[in-house]
Amino acid sequence: MPASAAKQLLDHYDRHARALPWRSPPGSPPPDPYFVWLSEVMLQQTTVATVTPRFRRLIERWPTIDALAAAPDEEVLMEWAGLGYYARARNLIACAREVAARGGFPPSESELRKLPGLGAYTAAAVAAIAFGARAVVIDTNVARVIARYRGIKQTLQESRDDIRKHADAMTPTDRPGDFAQAMMDLGATICRPRRPACSICPLSADCLALASGAPEEFPATKLKRERPHRHGLAWWIERDGAIWLVRRPARGMLGGMAALPGPEWGDDVPTVQRQASISHGFTHFTLELHIARRAEPVGEGWWQPIDHLAEAGLPTLYAKAAGTMLERKEVLAA
Structure with missing residues (x-):
């Protein structure tokens, strides 16, 4: 120049x-x-x-x-x-x-x-x-x-x-x-x-x-590779107006963030009765997160009041999952 x-x-x-x-x-x-x-x-x-x-x-x-x-x-x-x-x-x-x-x-x-x-x-x-x-x-x-x-x-x-x-x-x-x-x-x-x-x-x-x-x-566009698709399971555990949340492992995807409990994501669709499913895109793969109800808490975590769920610091994936479940609850109650 x-x-x-x-x-x-x-x-x-x-x-x-x-x-x-x-x-x-x-x-x-x-x-x-x-x-x-x-x-x-x-x-x-x-x-x-x-x-x-x-x-x-x-x-x-x-x-x-x-x-x-x-x-x-x-x-x-x-x-x-x-x-x-x-x-x-x-x-x-x-x-x-x-x-x-x-x-x-x-x-x-x-x-x-x-x-x-x-x-x-x-x-x-x-x-x-x-x-x-x-x-x-x-x-x-x-x-x-x-x-x-x-x-x-x-x-x-x-x-x-x-x-x-x-x-x-x-x-x-x-x-x-x-x-x-x-x-x-x-x-x-x-x-x-x-x-x-x-x-x-x-x-x-x-x-x-x-x-x-x-x-x-200018410049030429890099050809995008098709992203692999994965499946995940999230437990919806609700009691007395609160949701059970856990913190994800420090390393890995969404490391250290608040989350709904559930096993690690993989290639297979979970064989449970699902209440809802949501799609989410990450940089290197897309994810279908399936949400199922469960009665008892899983893992170390805390009860987060639903009225203060926005203060939990949920990443977009889990905020979307929680929003979907709460909307479903409102529809069923109507």
Whole structure:
């Protein structure tokens, strides 16, 4: 990217930057590293619209990294409920405690990479945005911008090294954090996967994908594999206006989260009398969760009042299952 193009992008960012609660306005002192790190973790596989109110709620409850580090695991997991990809929450807890123990975030990308849950992208983003270090920040949106600007037609996976080389050449020494966020905004709001708004793009004059006449064809789309389908069983145990809940094992899917009790999921349909079934999609497989009544509690857990079920921190799968059963109960009672 020519220096003039980087300047054009920063000028555009100065006028059109998204106002987000974890950001500082363009050209302002960098934001708290805690805010940058927290937002980047929350935004992995999750939209800005979903994250924004949850981010505000989380920092209102734990305004500093030390406060988050001191919070019980169960409370953090409950706060994370509904955001999905629950390994992020477990890494969030581990990282917060390590950062608190060392007295703050390290400013270098290499040291940030050593923290729990910080991969190449997150470490580069925190280094650039929070500490002003020149770091090559590449998320999916940024990779798409680069692929189109440089006319790279292979899939993002196939062209990873080429994209990194071009991204490195693009990244300026001055205002690297604003530049990284400008690229993110460009990919999220203008250079979208479908129907890119090329007419208002500050880089359109030199974009090779646009010059081809078919910018949407850059980069090529990776063929998706069909996800395997699994089945699960959840016990609905109700007594005196309360539901029996357990906590899933710390490791594995939905690790550490509140849940309806039941065996591990597998390929076979459970041979029990089911009250209801729900479908849910995970990244690598789809799940049919079958819900059956049971009289006695199973495993270590607690009675959660139905009137306060929303406070249990159920992940989406089990919140959907509980909602289905409660709706069924209302219909039968009508």
